[in-house]
Amino acid sequence: MSSQQSKPHFGRIALIGIGLIGSSLARVVKRDGLADHIAVSARTQKSLDTAMSLGIADSVTLDPAEAAKDADLVVICAPISAYEGIGQAISGALKPGAILSDVGSVKEAVIRDLGPHVPEGAHLVPAHPVAGTEHSGPEAGFPELFDGRWCVITPPTGTNEDAIEKVADLWRATGSMIEIMEARHHDQVMAVTSHLPHLIAYTIVGTATDLEKSLRNEVIKFSASGFRDFTRIAASDPTMWRDVFLNNREAVLEILQRFNEDLTALQRAIRWGEGDKLFDLFSRTREIRRGVIDAKQA
Amino acid sequence: MSSQQSKPHFGRIALIGIGLIGSSLARVVKRDGLADHIAVSARTQKSLDTAMSLGIADSVTLDPAEAAKDADLVVICAPISAYEGIGQAISGALKPGAILSDVGSVKEAVIRDLGPHVPEGAHLVPAHPVAGTEHSGPEAGFPELFDGRWCVITPPTGTNEDAIEKVADLWRATGSMIEIMEARHHDQVMAVTSHLPHLIAYTIVGTATDLEKSLRNEVIKFSASGFRDFTRIAASDPTMWRDVFLNNREAVLEILQRFNEDLTALQRAIRWGEGDKLFDLFSRTREIRRGVIDAKQA
Numbered sequence: 001m002s003s004q005q006s007k008p009h010f011g012r013i014a015l016i017g018i019g020l021i022g023s024s025l026a027r028v029v030k031r032d033g034l035a036d037h038i039a040v041s042a043r044t045q046k047s048l049d050t051a052m053s054l055g056i057a058d059s060v061t062l063d064p065a066e067a068a069k070d071a072d073l074v075v076i077c078a079p080i081s082a083y084e085g086i087g088q089a090i091s092g093a094l095k096p097g098a099i100l101s102d103v104g105s106v107k108e109a110v111i112r113d114l115g116p117h118v119p120e121g122a123h124l125v126p127a128h129p130v131a132g133t134e135h136s137g138p139e140a141g142f143p144e145l146f147d148g149r150w151c152v153i154t155p156p157t158g159t160n161e162d163a164i165e166k167v168a169d170l171w172r173a174t175g176s177m178i179e180i181m182e183a184r185h186h187d188q189v190m191a192v193t194s195h196l197p198h199l200i201a202y203t204i205v206g207t208a209t210d211l212e213k214s215l216r217n218e219v220i221k222f223s224a225s226g227f228r229d230f231t232r233i234a235a236s237d238p239t240m241w242r243d244v245f246l247n248n249r250e251a252v253l254e255i256l257q258r259f260n261e262d263l264t265a266l267q268r269a270i271r272w273g274e275g276d277k278l279f280d281l282f283s284r285t286r287e288i289r290r291g292v293i294d295a296k297q298a
Numbered sequence: 299m300s301s302q303q304s305k306p307h308f309g310r311i312a313l314i315g316i317g318l319i320g321s322s323l324a325r326v327v328k329r330d331g332l333a334d335h336i337a338v339s340a341r342t343q344k345s346l347d348t349a350m351s352l353g354i355a356d357s358v359t360l361d362p363a364e365a366a367k368d369a370d371l372v373v374i375c376a377p378i379s380a381y382e383g384i385g386q387a388i389s390g391a392l393k394p395g396a397i398l399s400d401v402g403s404v405k406e407a408v409i410r411d412l413g414p415h416v417p418e419g420a421h422l423v424p425a426h427p428v429a430g431t432e433h434s435g436p437e438a439g440f441p442e443l444f445d446g447r448w449c450v451i452t453p454p455t456g457t458n459e460d461a462i463e464k465v466a467d468l469w470r471a472t473g474s475m476i477e478i479m480e481a482r483h484h485d486q487v488m489a490v491t492s493h494l495p496h497l498i499a500y501t502i503v504g505t506a507t508d509l510e511k512s513l514r515n516e517v518i519k520f521s522a523s524g525f526r527d528f529t530r531i532a533a534s535d536p537t538m539w540r541d542v543f544l545n546n547r548e549a550v551l552e553i554l555q556r557f558n559e560d561l562t563a564l565q566r567a568i569r570w571g572e573g574d575k576l577f578d579l580f581s582r583t584r585e586i587r588r589g590v591i592d593a594k595q596a
Contacts (some may be wrong), residue, residue, distance in 0.1 A: 002526065008452070017310050017476075024596050028588075048303055079452075081573075083315065086570060100380050130520055130522060130523045131331050131522075132446075133521075134587070135364055147315040148515075149522060150519070150520055152520075153321050160330075173567060189513065189516045189520060190514070190519060190523065191521070192506055192509065192513070192517050192521045192525065193504075193517050193521055193523050193524060193525040194520070194523035194524040194525065195524075196502060196505075196525070197358070197524035197525050197528055198522075198524055199501060199561075199564060199568075199581075200498055200502060200561075200577060201524075202564070202580055202583055203557060203560050203561045203564055204494060204495060204498060204557060205583040205586050205587075206560050206564075206579050206582065206583055207553070207557045207560045208490055208491075208496075208586060209528075209582055209583060209585070209586055210560075211490065215486070215487065215490070216482075216586075217589075218487045218491075219487065219490050219491050219586075220586065220589040220590050220593050220595065221448070221450055221477075221593055222450075222487060222488070222491045222492070222594070223490050223590050223593070224428060224429075224447060224448075224596045225428045225430075225488065225492035225495075226491060226492040226493075226495035226499075226531060226596055227490065227491040227492065227494055227495050228529075228590055229495070229527045229531065230495055231583070231586050231587040231590045232525065232527075232580050232587065233524060233582070234580075234583040234584075234586075234587065235584050235587035236579045238576075238580035239577065241576070242314075242378075242573050242576040242577045242580060243569045243573075246568070246571055246573055246576070249568055249569070249571070252568060253520055253565065253568060253569060254559075255505070256565055256568075258505050258508070259501060259502060259505045260561070260565075262497075262501050262504050262505045262508075263497075263501045263558070266497060266500070266501055267554055267558075269443050270497075270543045270544070270550060270551060270554075271547070271551060272545055273544055273547070275540050275541075275544055278539070278540040278543055278544070279536050279537065279540045282500055282534075282536035282539050283531075283534070283536045284501055284507055285504055285507060285529070285532040286505060286536070287507070288503050288514075288518065288529050288532075288534075289432070289503075289506055289529040289532065289533035290527055290529065291515075291518040292518055292529045293523045294519070295519055297518065297519070297520075297521045297522050297526055
């Protein structure tokens with residue numbers, strides 16, 4: 001309990017990437033005074049200018065190494081495909097005792113890509129705040145984004161406990177609940193709860209996109225009947241999601257295979273008019289909804 | 299415009315079935331005094347008792363013919379599989395000029411099942427209020443359910459225009475927007491916007507249900523990352539949805555086939571690491587979201 005109540009404080013925090021997640025985190029750090037200095041690095045000057053004008057950065061630079069220099073905590077908030085290059089770039093700038101963390105939606109690949117670039121004496125503490133909206137970019141952030149949501153931390157075996165606790169404290173300060181998990185297991189759970197749902201949503205909205213134009217307009221018109229929820233999910237950041245699927249390939253393909261088998265069974269039941277099978281499945285799925293409601297995630 | 303402003307009035311309305319939709323409609327009729335008498339018929343005495351205690355019925359009966367007798371408007375609010383039996387039962391009770399309508403989510407099958415039982419001088423005006431929640435039963439209803447939503451009316455060719463207009467006026471009074479459509483076309487549009495999304499949601503939640511228990515509990519815990527939205531959709535009434543799929547088989551199987559092809563293509567792109575293909579699809583789907591937002595359906 002004590003760790004939940006004490007407010008963490010960092011000298012210098014470097015955020016590499018300042019999109020929805022990075023800018024939301026920066027807003028919490030600013031709001032609650034969790035750092036003396038926020039250094040922000042991004043790929044474009046436009047993002048840096050926006051971060052400055054939003055008042056969520058104390059210094060900005062296109063060079064990630066410059067931002068990471070002297071930082072007590074570096075948080076990579078960029079697409080997974082950029083991690084290896086960022087790791088290479090900042091490796092020499094990380095001071096002894098520095099913590100390198102991130103916010104990526106897959107975690108085994110993060111350890112694979114960043115691990116080799118963490119110098120002796122620095123600590124790699126990967127994290128995944130399970131939060132987001134369909135909007136992207138620094139303007140889309142808001143400090144309440146993480147409130148009441150989970151943040152999963154996946155430290156490699158043997159990671160310094162103090163470093164883990166500091167990262168946990170930061171995320172507790174955002175209002176998140178903390179879960180420590182093995183990276184591989186995290187990726188399996190997220191393949192089911194997040195990656196497959198997004199893949200399905202992208203597919204179904206894509207299928208609708210290919211309809212002849214008149215039918216497509218009617219699909220939009222009557223989208224409140226179910227389709228709408230999928231369009232929201234399928235409006236998420238394309239770069240982020242491309243990287244998720246490329247970097248959690250095995251777990252996604254495994255759960256997708258199960259999904260395909262189940263869908264084929266349902267398709268067959270519809271074709272052959274097997275009402276009892278349909279009814280049974282449609283009843284069974286209500287239990288999970290009750291679980292979601294009981295877990296206060298509804 | 300005049301028809302949108304004049305409040306419709308019926309002598310006797312009979313509601314056959316008093317679940318989420320029927321009870322919501324009854325609440326509007328009561329609230330706005332749109333009928334002198336609401337006669338309710340249901341399959342169980344329990345539903346009838348509930349309707350009485352909720353104050354949304356003036357008379358209740360287990361016999362649909364008794365409710366339909368002398369009614370100016372009969373609205374079937376029951377699962378599609380019950381329509382044929384209800385049609386047979388009430389056929390002899392429908393008075394000359396009576397309007398027979400319904401609220402079913404498929405429309406060709408409704409005309410197929412009810413058409414033969416509509417006596418000379420009565421009018422069949424099928425309707426589909428495109429509204430709902432994941433809750434069912436008479437207690438789940440509320441009068442604002444239809445407000446700002448579409449109601450699609452699918453009259454067979456040659457239907458009496460006055461009868462169509464009366465049904466349209468009733469739904470306008472609930473706050474709905476009216477669309478007149480051919481039944482077959484309605485079923486095709488709904489296969490995409492509503493039936494396929496529900497089928498997919500039922501499948502993915504079913505896939506998760508079959509996971510080993512420990513993983514399933516974690517899926518529930520982290521459901522806010524995408525899965526949650528599917529559990530809500532997959533908690534809808536099993537009987538209603540069984541009947542939808544059995545009665546819109548062709549259109550659902552047709553769009554499901556397209557979906558399957560698209561999903562297979564995505565699966566292949568993931569397996570072979572084709573990031574550009576993934577990025578292109580994930581970008582394309584954002585346009586439909588913008589369409590949904592522009593159509594004020596978001």
